[in-house]
Amino acid sequence: MFDTIIIGAGPAGLSAAGILQEKQKVLVLDEYFHAGGRLLGQLYEEKKGKWWNGLEIARKLVSDTQDKTEIRLSTSVYDVELDDTYTVHTTSGTFRSRHLIIATGSREKSNPLPEWDLPGVMTVGAAQVLTNFSRVRPGDKGVIVGINPLSMVIAMELGYADIDVAKICLPPENLLSTQKPEDAFETLVSLGHSAPSRFISTGAGLAGKAKPIHPAALKLFPKNGIRAMGLPISIKEKIIRINGTEKVESVTVQKTDSKGKPLNGKTREVKCDFVCISDGLAPLSEIGSLLNLKHVYAESLGGYVPLHSEMMETELPNLYVAGNVTGIENAKVAMYQGQLAAHKILGDEDAAMRSLSAITHERKNAKVKFHKDLLQGRETVETMWREIEKRKAE
Amino acid sequence: MTDRIMNHKILGTIQPELVPFRWNGEIIHGAEGESLAAALLANGIRTLRRHEKDGKPRGIYCNIGHCSECRVTVNGERNQRACLTPVEKGMDVEQQTELPHLVKGDDAHV
Known part of the structure; x- marks a missing residue:
């Protein structure tokens, strides 16, 4: 007893x-x-x-x-x-x-997306434990799906171990995942005080603490993303699928407008050997x-x-x-x-x-x-x- | 590449003690006490299991014991989560493969 x-x-x-x-x-x-x-x-x-x-x-x-x-x-x-x-x-x-x-x-919560069961797809937490605890690289070049405080912090941690993060984007929109560019922008603004990025500071100034986020700030957000805290963050791009046969080879990225609506014909592939999914x-x-x-x-x-x-x-x-x-x-x-x-x-x-x-x-x-x-x-x-x-x- | 991170600019240097164990009969090495999932990845092995139904490759997903995607057979015992199983010297680890379809026969998978 x-x-x-x-x-x-x-x-x-x-x-x-x-x-x-x-x-x-x-x-x-x-x-x-x-x-x-x-x-x-x-x-x-x-x-x-x-x-x-x-x-x-x-x-x-x-x-x-x-x-x-x-x-x-x-x-x-x-x-x-x-x-x-x-x-x-x-x-x-x-x-x-x-x-x-x-x-x-x-x-960790996860947003499912096509081919998320391929080897090389993992939660950001999995990549964190591998990198900092097991000290084994999750891969050479990763893409992170999901913009939230946890994914941002872990993206930085991957950087400390010299692991390349090619992109941090939003997940595809579906019944489970409804995050819009403005939500991601808000996350970035909330991290703004620790973000040595002129754009985000400017965004924070425009948006302040008021809701809704100033539409101009969102419209101004570069369509190919920005680098903030050393991270390639893109709120007007969504990862819509993961590609590979035996393991992750690339992701398909869809460009969207500032409301998250896909822009026709604007997709491209980004090569990577691991993908981290993060939904908090x-x-x-x-x-x-x-x-x-x-x-x-x-x-x-x-x-x-x-x-x-x-x-x-x-x-x-x-x-x-x-x-x-x-x-x-x-x-x-x-x-x-x-x-x-x-x-x-x-x-x-x-x-x-x-x-x-x-x-x-x-x-x-x-x-x-x-x-x-x-x-x-x-x-x-x-x-x-x-x-x-x-x-x-x- | 999925090398070990021996030198880390903040966490410092590590020198893991490597011990031999078997993966599908072949001798490979892992750091004693690390997870099997990490040890296999350090050997470039991402496919930990073939799905029971269609044989598709599966690997580490959550890495903390919740998703059960990383199940392997350890010393004859099936369905051990590689992320929760520490490497031991001489351990015998095998990949699990797709199962025969009991109704439609061995070679008919849906």
Whole structure:
């Protein structure tokens, strides 16, 4: 019997373990063969010369926990039951605990497009893990389908490893994917402060924070794209198919107008040996579903998240959530959320409040923001939580 | 080319310990403890599996255990995800191929 089981050895799970282990018997479970979750592979410049190196941070979190916490890797959780305690069924056996923290993180979403099952087509996250964690090149020349903060950051990471990114474009328009040039433009503008590009700064000036984006800014956007942050970004081109027989050989690019409407006859092939598909991240909330938690849909959080309070509590006793399962944000927020959940479990309200302030502070100052309406999404969840609490009290 | 990134301008230099393992009976090398998916790619192998139904090539997709596109047979055990399986010295890894069609016969694939 454990005091607390934590599902997920990423930034949230390991940060929680680091605090709980001082007073509790803790078990951390993870399906990957290496602890660290998606910290493994993260690499970006926070300030000039100051790098966020996820691999190093993961190493530190592991060295802080490996002596006192039991960490079981290569272990998948396939069921969780609650009676007096939590029973966690895994591929390495069944474990019980009084408290449970769901810190399962997120998965990547994908826009399907013709021939996306060819070898050489992968998620941007796959390319990131290969490049920065496995240190194996995903290929020599890649094309990225999808313009969002994650794909932009990873495109830069490929550059640090001298892997050529030939193009970053939008996906084809279909039922699943409706991203228009203006959405991509908005993403670029939101990254504008870190983008040493005159065009984007100008665009940011034209568009400001107002919606809709100034049409002139979009019309002015060069039809062959621009180079910003060293990246060949093109918001008026869509990758409409991937070509190759045994593996990726090229992609077909379609030019569009500033509304995303294809221009007749304007297609061309771009040679490449790998393609990354990116449509952002979605919380991995299966464990919450197994426990019948209510879920809230918020696009700005990445999709469905288990209903929870800002103190990481859920509707069930002794069940907490932390990290990207609560909504897509950066690893620092995940770490603070893990700490917050741990303080709540230990009943240390003061420390929990300090973690909450740290989260608020980080949200304001995050260099990489995954969604511009994040705070609105958080508010939706918090409002619903309060309503349900109120109903319970009545 | 799908070489290893030995020198990285920010992450520094690595010197992986290479160990032999078998891919479809042939001896190749991987870094001990890295994922099979990475080791095979470092050997220029992108096709990890042939689709059960039509034999089309499939490779790494998500690389974190969610999509199951990278399934291979490891030491006789089928459907092991190459991205979640660390390389071990002497490991026997085989590509899975299309399956016989039970209703229409071996050579009729739809």
